[in-house]
Amino acid sequence: MANSVYLGIDYGERRIGLAKSDPTGLIASAYKTIVVKSLNAALKEIAEDIEKWQVTAVVVGYPVAENGGHFGERCLMVDDFIQRLRKYYQGPVYKIDERFSSAEAEQTLHLFHKKIRQDKGRVDRIAAAIILQRFLDERKEEP
Numbered sequence: 001m002a003n004s005v006y007l008g009i010d011y012g013e014r015r016i017g018l019a020k021s022d023p024t025g026l027i028a029s030a031y032k033t034i035v036v037k038s039l040n041a042a043l044k045e046i047a048e049d050i051e052k053w054q055v056t057a058v059v060v061g062y063p064v065a066e067n068g069g070h071f072g073e074r075c076l077m078v079d080d081f082i083q084r085l086r087k088y089y090q091g092p093v094y095k096i097d098e099r100f101s102s103a104e105a106e107q108t109l110h111l112f113h114k115k116i117r118q119d120k121g122r123v124d125r126i127a128a129a130i131i132l133q134r135f136l137d138e139r140k141e142e143p
Contacts, residue, residue: 004056007031007049008132010098010124011060011081016042017124019132020053026140028132030125039084047088057091061098061131096135098127 004025010017016034021027036042060082063074082093
């Protein structure tokens, strides 16, 4: 596939971090953060991005519990978000374990001496890129 752009989503009730891959589907980059005023407006904005970038598939971070087994209330919220997204996008949607992605994003920002308090949206964008990169790396390893 010459053009396989993937969209990564770090879903949150207040902010949704987005990342997108390069056209080869190998490298994820933080893209933007949507401040959620209404979920429908946020979904429409995501749908516009999907169309603009001609997205092949969407990858959503899935909040599996740290012990690896429990699917709690946050998972139900993400499932609901995915169901609502399907009204705007009928292509493939993958759920990827997002454990530690926000912590990893914060560590990355600290490495570059960036203040998190001033731009929490940056953490969401970077977390989305980490989630998407995990998916892209797993795809590369498949035979």
